[in-house]
Amino acid sequence: MSEPLVLVTQSGAVQTLALNRPAALNSLTAALHAQLLAALEAAAAACDVRCVVITGMGRAFCAGQDLNDIAAAPASGSGDPAGAQAQDLGRVIETLYRPLCLRIRSMPVPVLAAVNGVAAGAGACLALGCDLVLAARSASFIMAFSKIGLLPDTGGTWLLPRLVGRAQALGLALLGDKLPAPEAERRGLIWRCVDDASLPDEALALAQRLAAMPVKALVATRQAMDAAAQLDYGQALAQEAAMQQTLGAGADYREGVAAFAGKRAPRFTER
Missing domain, CATH: 1.10.12 (Lyase 2-enoyl-coa Hydratase; Chain  A, domain 2)
Structure with a gap:
């Protein structure tokens, strides 16, 4: 049996959901979407869970959409029906991303993102959609959408201006430059960055603090x-x-x- 794409662990009232495609920098596929949404639904229904942490295995938090996944692959231009379906990114957003984003935003408990490495594209917006974002000092955030001819999704167009204002939001989205975690903290994009080695402990301590609150x-x-x-x-x-x-x-x-x-x-x- 293959290893799950989302590893679920619990410490007291804190449940941690770790994206588990480290070789692919935890990039998102339809299968990973399904497992993460299911894990969030289970956490929402579990009365012993009072805070959820989302993080990534390996050296990345999430590199965004896996462009090798058939759902997001651009059409070949050959006119074949499979290619035509593959390029319908609106359908991908509606069926995969929208339910995931809305579930995170409507969780009955606080949700903390522990960003352990690069968070790019949809991965960055996934983190920013959580209630608090704690990042390793070496982590970075990249609004990579413009590099492949797209606009920010996964709630990015709603989140960015509210977090950093229109000017900063447009700069991040249009240019797609890498934003190191310390600078993301300085600009108010995230709650805080911490030393790499202390991220797991700091994230758990913060989650436990939230879990003990009302x-x-x-x-x-x-x-x-x-x-x-x-x-x-x-x-x-x-x-x-x-x-x-x-x-x-x-x-x-x-x-x-x-x-x-x-x-x-x-x-x-x-x-």
């Missing part, structure tokens, strides 16, 4: 911030009131207040 409130914060980008100030205030009403009626709020009053560490349980 994850329902953390997820609501993500949802509110994403939605607020489409709202005016008054609408955002109304949204905050509605969401705060729900959270304020929950067990984690009661526990947080009781722990504060009792000068003890809280034990949050909601998900």
Whole structure:
């Protein structure tokens, strides 16, 4: 039996999903998409998972779409039906990338990307779609789409301007230059970069910290911030009131207040 394309491990309430095509720099295929989406669905349904880490095996996080995969191969120009189907990248986005991106963005727990090496094209956008991005100091981010005649996908056109502003987003997308992790941190593209050797431990420690927090409130914060980008100030205030009403009626709020009053560490349980 072949080795799985996504390795799933768990440490306490933290589940790590490691892309496992190291010889191909963890580039994405239809099969890898299917296994990663299935792993995310399983994590979303598991009550003992309170944070998910996505990382890559070997020397890369993810080099983007595997251009040798038939789904993304350009048409041969010979007019054969297989070639015509192969070049329908819109269908690839709709059937593979869109469900994956939406699942990450709607996870009921925080999602952390631990970028251990190059993150290029769809691989870079996959990482940026997570709640927090922690990167090894030697890692890099490359919006490689323009190099092959495409535009950023995997949420890139939505994510980049919101993370770094229009000017920086266009510069990254149009030029496709390699952005080292320290510079990505400086520009606000990622949360933080750390020494290469400490990335696994730092990622686990951060994930464990998130898992111990009120994850329902953390997820609501993500949802509110994403939605607020489409709202005016008054609408955002109304949204905050509605969401705060729900959270304020929950067990984690009661526990947080009781722990504060009792000068003890809280034990949050909601998900």
